[in-house]
Amino acid sequence: AQSVTQLGSHVSVSEGALVLLRCNYSSSVPPYLFWYVQYPNQGLQLLLKYTTGATLVKGINGFEAEFKKSETSFHLTKPSAHMSDAAEYFCAVSDRGFQKLVFGTGTRLLVSP
Amino acid sequence: DAGITQSPRHKVTETGTPVTLRCHQTENHRYMYWYRQDPGHGLRLIHYSYGVKDTDKGEVSDGYSVSRSKTEDFLLTLESATSSQTSVYFCAISGGQAPGETQYFGPGTRLLVL
Numbered sequence: 001a002q003s004v005t006q007l008g009s010h011v012s013v014s015e016g017a018l019v020l021l022r023c024n025y026s027s028s029v030p031p032y033l034f035w036y037v038q039y040p041n042q043g044l045q046l047l048l049k050y051t052t053g054a055t056l057v058k059g060i061n062g063f064e065a066e067f068k069k070s071e072t073s074f075h076l077t078k079p080s081a082h083m084s085d086a087a088e089y090f091c092a093v094s095d096r097g098f099q100k101l102v103f104g105t106g107t108r109l110l111v112s113p
Numbered sequence: 114d115a116g117i118t119q120s121p122r123h124k125v126t127e128t129g130t131p132v133t134l135r136c137h138q139t140e141n142h143r144y145m146y147w148y149r150q151d152p153g154h155g156l157r158l159i160h161y162s163y164g165v166k167d168t169d170k171g172e173v174s175d176g177y178s179v180s181r182s183k184t185e186d187f188l189l190t191l192e193s194a195t196s197s198q199t200s201v202y203f204c205a206i207s208g209g210q211a212p213g214e215t216q217y218f219g220p221g222t223r224l225l226v227l
Binding site: 032044049105 | 155214
């Protein structure tokens, strides 16, 4: 069965600092990997996804993630945090069959001035 | 934004009562999903649909049923609500089975079972 582990339920950074949110997955087949963002009282919005091809994926709002098969990781990064990045971030994995997503437990990003 | 609406957006009900949540889409997407979101658990799949009248169970389907009589509507029913079903419920849609198909999420329904 597929699973996703997100290390750290809360991550705090200062405005302008590097953002690093960690995601490790378990899958018996090559996975599809996703990062979603959830702002307060809203639904989830896709930040980026990895399907095939280039392992460094760029998404919206300056975020990017790198698929590392050897480390079974798909960490999310942003060079410089903005106050508007404060939200909850979810990593998700699906297999190459029917599109069912398995989500991690989420990481809440706190950005201080 | 994908055209997904959920109703009601907030609901308070009592234990033992039936509750129906509605998801409506205007994208003509084939696949629809119901998730629940709970602290410490992320989102978990309840049921999904791959076409009109075609549905299947997800990870946490006990106590829930679904129906899809039209492409645009996917209903989630709690036959007899329990306090453990207090949660935020999200509907999602996707267009097909292309590799890495994106799921688009609705705004959510916050349900409190007293």
